[in-house]
Amino acid sequence: MSALLDVQDVHTFIGQFHILEGVSLRVEEGQITALLGRNGAGKTTTLRTIMGMTPPARGAIFFDGRPIHGLPTYEVAQLGIGYVPDYRAIFRHLTVEENLHLAERRKGDLKRKADFIYHLFPDLARLRHLKGGQLSGGQQQMLAIARVLVPDNRLLLIDEPTEGLAPVLVEQLVEAIRQLREQTTVLLVEQNFAVARHLADTFVIVDDGRTVCQGTMEELANDPATVHRYLGVAVGGEA
Ligand SMILES: Nc1ncnc2c1ncn2[C@@H]1O[C@H](COP(=O)(O)OP(=O)(O)O)[C@@H](O)[C@H]1O
Ligand SMILES: [Mg+2]
Structure with a gap:
């Protein structure tokens, strides 16, 4: 089976630092794949490498069978990959609705998607006339995710969406991502293993800039030694 996203032995430098030293992963269409690993393992750099923000010096990246390594970020995005970085990428001085409007790739995108988005995030519907900066942290994260749902993206790269959120908001966000x-x-990318386990079909673990294993989430949940070794948590626990 050919994967929607196929990252093959990617090496990435930031300045003189060799940050990724062999990351490989496959994401199958219609699945949620968790990219796991300790702090500093290279998860964010992997997403940025896919997006062409820190282009790979070696290796290959295929999206829907087509090579995308070497493409500028805007072209990668135009092919249908949405990126939600680990900071809340919203316009604080614009309203919720304006934030969504600016996320359009084609005229009419928001009109087509508004019902779906506001159904997924009822808070955003209620607060659509408030400014981004007036939202709570959790609502800002919902808006950041909502923005990549406006255009027709086939793949979403989401970096630590639940980080720093209160449990009740984590629950709301998990439910929304599940529906996606x-x-x-x-x-x-999800640091909370309980959340990753609940949401993801498959996983890939990176450690020290390298892929160390990949498989189904069920296999990982039944392998406490691997979870403990690379993630430093117990399978049942939160941290
Ligand atoms: N701009 C940068 N300059 C130098 N080193 C960096 C830079 N960005 C990330 N790194 C290093 O690259 C490694 C991987 O970082 P990152 O991809 O952010 O890890 P993760 O998202 O898994 O926590 C870390 O050791 C980090 O210190
Ligand atoms: Mg990170």
Whole structure:
């Protein structure tokens, strides 16, 4: 089976530092794949490398069978990959609705998607006339995710969406991401193993800039030694 996203032995430098030293992963269409690993393992750099923000010096990246390594970020985005970085990438001085409007790739995108987005995030519907900066941290994260749902993206790269959120908001966000599975494919960086385990079909672990293992989430949940070794947590626990 050919994967929607196929990252093959990617090496990435930031300045003189060799940050990724062999990352490989596959994301199958219609699935949620968790990208896991300790702090500093190279998860964010992997997403940025896919987006062409820190282009790979070696290796290959295929999206829907087409090579995308070497493409500028805007072209990668135009092919249908949405990126939600680990900071809340919203316009604080614009309203919720204006934030969504600016996320359009084609005229009419928001009109087509508004019902779906506001159903997924009822808070955003209620607060659509408030400014981004007036939202809570959790609502800002919802808006950041909502923005990549406006255009027709086939793959979403989401970096640590639940970080720093109160448990009740984590629950809301988890439910929303779970519902996204029916619409799109997700590569999700998630530090909370309980959340990753609940959401993801498959996983890949990076450690020290390298892929160390990949498989189904069920296999990982049944392998406490691997979870402990690379993630430093117990399978059942939160941290
Ligand atoms: N701009 C940078 N300059 C130098 N080193 C960096 C830079 N960005 C990230 N790194 C280093 O690259 C490694 C991987 O970082 P990152 O991809 O952010 O890890 P993760 O997202 O898994 O926590 C870390 O050791 C980090 O210190
Ligand atoms: Mg990171």
